[in-house]
Amino acid sequence: MKKVKHGIICTVLFLLAACSGTAAPTLKEKSVTLEYGQNPYIDIQLESLLENYDDVKEQYQFSLSLFNADEEEIKEDRITEDALLQVGEYMLLINYAEDTEPLQLPVTIKDTVAPEFKDFKEKVSVDYGYDKDLTKLFSAEDLADVVIRIDGEVDTKKAGDYKVTVIAEDASGNQAEKECTITVKEKPKTSSSSSSNDSVGSSGSSSSSASKPSGNSGSSSGSGNTSSGSSSGSGNSSTGTSGNNQQACVVPDGQIGNSGKVFATREEAHEWGAAYQLEHSDELSRYWVGEVFDTCNNIKGYTVGFGYWKN
Helix, strand or coil: CHHHHHHHHHHHHHHHHHHCCCCCCCECCCCEEEECCCCHHHHCCHHHHECCHHHHCCCCCCEEEEECCCCCECCHHHCECCECCCCEEEEEEEECCCCCCCEEEEEEEECCCCCEECCCCCEEEECCCCCCCHHHHCCEECCCCEEEEEECCCCCCCCEEEEEEEEEEECCCCEEEEEEEEEECCCCCCCCHHHHHHHHECCCCCHHHHHCCCCCCCCCCCCCCECCCCCCCCCCCCCCCCHHHCCCCCCCCCCCCCCCCEECCHHHHHHHHHHHHHHCCCCEEEEEEEEEECCCCCEEEEEEEEEECCC
């Protein structure tokens, strides 16, 4: 009888121990969405993620692993300020016990934040005949690459005020807009040819040759040419160089990104760069788009460069 009682007591104690076993952690949500620039290893907190965190936090050693759509693991140290996690779909594994399947949490990275203009001026003035890119007068900040464009016509060879809309757009299509008035200044007044010739002619020139320039080559016998004695023979040049000797506009070395490619528009460059970076996301952490200038400061195209994950 004593043996039977002892067996019953042991059975009860065993069942009580089994019933008091540690419960497995469970997730509150089926998925999580983060903003571009956030880091799942840092910005996802287990206490807000697990349904029974208080019951299991002392029982398990938790660790996280992140994988991209190609099932390639992205280590925590690969996500930095210079190599942000790109917009897309990921899978976060929550490991908590050996020989146990980890919890799986789909993570979506979205970019919903528009760029912010920096030191924006509602009124801007440019000289008559301004031939540079007007968008360079404005700047905007964003975690992603930003393209600035101007909606509205500005004729820099016609003085006046032009009301335009300045638009800053990031790689995800988020936009910020501000109104601006661009003022084109009046055309500078030019002096008469006679006064111009008087100011640049040699001291030995006669008054007749200064008012009516000779078409012959420069000499010391009193022509109205410049003091440099140019072969052009014109009394209107302050430098004495011929118009045929102007320097050609060429694209200097060192401007092309490491993609080796140049595109006609910024949009084409962004489209190709984003697709290529996504296709090679195992080694490329980001891409950028930049202008290609020639020696006359003209934009000749847009190039693409890439940043690599740090080992």
